[in-house]
Amino acid sequence: MTEQFSRRDFLSTSSQAGLAAMFAGVAPTVLVGADASPDGKPAVLGGTAMNQSSYSAWPILQGDEEKEMLKVLKSGRWFRNHFGSEVPLFEEEYAKMCGAKFCVATNSGTSALVSALAALDIGPGDEVITTPYTFIATINSILGHFALPVLVDVDIDTFQVDGKLADAACTENTRCLMPVHIGGYPANMDDFVEVGKKRNIRVIEDACQGHFGEWRGKKFGTLGDAGCFSFQVSKNIPSGEGGAVLTNDEMLADRIYRSHYNCVGRRSGPNDYTHGVVRGLNHRMTEFQGALLRVQMKHTAQYVPIREANGRYLNKLLAEIPGVIPAKLDDRVTMNAWHLYMFRIDPEKFGINRSLFLKALNAERIPSGGGYGHGDWVEFVRRTYDTPAGKRVYPKPVLDKWEERVRHLPQFEKVYSQTVWLQQNMLLGPKTNMEIIADAIRRIQKNAAEIAKG
Ligand SMILES: *Cc1c(COP(=O)(O)O)cnc(C)c1O
Numbered sequence: 001m002t003e004q005f006s007r008r009d010f011l012s013t014s015s016q017a018g019l020a021a022m023f024a025g026v027a028p029t030v031l032v033g034a035d036a037s038p039d040g041k042p043a044v045l046g047g048t049a050m051n052q053s054s055y056s057a058w059p060i061l062q063g064d065e066e067k068e069m070l071k072v073l074k075s076g077r078w079f080r081n082h083f084g085s086e087v088p089l090f091e092e093e094y095a096k097m098c099g100a101k102f103c104v105a106t107n108s109g110t111s112a113l114v115s116a117l118a119a120l121d122i123g124p125g126d127e128v129i130t131t132p133y134t135f136i137a138t139i140n141s142i143l144g145h146f147a148l149p150v151l152v153d154v155d156i157d158t159f160q161v162d163g164k165l166a167d168a169a170c171t172e173n174t175r176c177l178m179p180v181h182i183g184g185y186p187a188n189m190d191d192f193v194e195v196g197k198k199r200n201i202r203v204i205e206d207a208c209q210g211h212f213g214e215w216r217g218k219k220f221g222t223l224g225d226a227g228c229f230s231f232q233v234s235k236n237i238p239s240g241e242g243g244a245v246l247t248n249d250e251m252l253a254d255r256i257y258r259s260h261y262n263c264v265g266r267r268s269g270p271n272d273y274t275h276g277v278v279r280g281l282n283h284r285m286t287e288f289q290g291a292l293l294r295v296q297m298k299h300t301a302q303y304v305p306i307r308e309a310n311g312r313y314l315n316k317l318l319a320e321i322p323g324v325i326p327a328k329l330d331d332r333v334t335m336n337a338w339h340l341y342m343f344r345i346d347p348e349k350f351g352i353n354r355s356l357f358l359k360a361l362n363a364e365r366i367p368s369g370g371g372y373g374h375g376d377w378v379e380f381v382r383r384t385y386d387t388p389a390g391k392r393v394y395p396k397p398v399l400d401k402w403e404e405r406v407r408h409l410p411q412f413e414k415v416y417s418q419t420v421w422l423q424q425n426m427l428l429g430p431k432t433n434m435e436i437i438a439d440a441i442r443r444i445q446k447n448a449a450e451i452a453k454g
């Protein structure tokens with residue numbers, strides 16, 4: 001094992017409170033006997049598990065939450081429209097932290113996407129280009145407007161939606177490009193911005209997994225026309241539920257605000273009740289969410305360099321193991337967001353398929369999964385529009401034609417069936433934790449033939 005160093009680096013980037021919380025309940029790493037070495041027998045075949053410690057909990061309480069939330073509770077000001085309210089302060093702080101001009105806070109990431117699409121007047125028959133490799137909320141935000149999600153294939157190296165294919169998939173009905181930064185790794189935003197400009201189509205980033213990430217030094221979610229975030233409890237800035245839209249376009253900011261606020265507009269001075277400018281609903285964030293989020297936002301920034309150092313280190317270690325292919329980080333990624341750590345298992349080169357691999361890795365006490373189990377998007381969209389209104393807007397020949405465009409996604413199929421996810425909190429420990437993960441995977445690979453026999 002290499003030096004126990006990263007403790008020091010780690011201390012320099014972490015607050016005491018954060019550190020204490022991070023290691024609360026974490027037993028020291030004790031390797032029991034020779035069996036728990038990379039050369040020992042895999043745990044799935046009866047050996048000692050490689051990992052003998054536990055990972056950081058998530059979310060992590062930072063200490064000020066109780067005080068700040070009680071303040072809101074006792075003030076009786078539970079709604080955003082007071083002088084000095086938490087939600088407008090959060091919007092100001094988040095916009096500033098991300099380098100965006102405007103922010104509209106919402107009650108979820110899904111609401112952020114829905115509000116942004118409403119602001120663009122997306123409706124029945126409109127096409128929104130996006131990725132099949134995403135959480136169902138991306139697709140639902142499009143279906144919620146009765147629009148058509150046009151799925152284009154992913155880049156096999158980065159696992160992200162391919163901007164060049166997005167260009168080719170545009171038709172006269174395409175109204176929006178919605179790249180997703182899945183796993184907190186960025187979609188190629190140079191490509192998407194270029195296609196958007198060339199075709200005069202707006203770009204909305206689903207940055208719900210992309211907090212703190214940077215492409216060419218600019219934060220994810222500020223590269224397109226608008227960027228949507230989620231603060232659901234698993235995300236890298238958590239508040240249970242919550243969301244936000246960022247934009248630099250004042251007109252768009254006004255429309256997003258209206259769409260999240262039952263059409264009511266914000267300007268300087270009193271609210272603007274000119275309704276009917278844009279379709280509106282209520283997607284507002286509560287003051288409790290705002291108070292919690294302001295504390296979490298400030299403190300979770302400390303974890304960003306830790307994940308970045310550990311994630312890149314793990315990339316290096318795993319790339320040396322036959323059949324293990326970490327998701328590639330483009331040179332333009334100046335800071336990855338690491339909502340997940342993602343790698344592919346090539347079953348031929350590795351020796352076993354993903355499902356056997358996951359069983360073996362979990363036996364080594366390294367919690368891991370295969371990602372979303374949403375099944376078939378074509379089936380899902382067909383079922384969703386199998387209603388009287390759905391059939392009126394999308395009669396069978398229209399959906400048949402759409403299916404021809406989105407059915408064949410070979411790179412996605414590969415990524416979907418071969419990718420392994422580790423949760424972001426596993427990147428929050430010392431560097432040696434990365435070595436234990438790599439050792440466990442190496443051990444599984446070396447014994448793949450035996451594991452395959454069962
Ligand atoms: C979490 C997430 C959403 C939705 O966010 P919620 O806050 O859960 O509504 C949308 N897109 C992606 C990619 C997500 O990961």
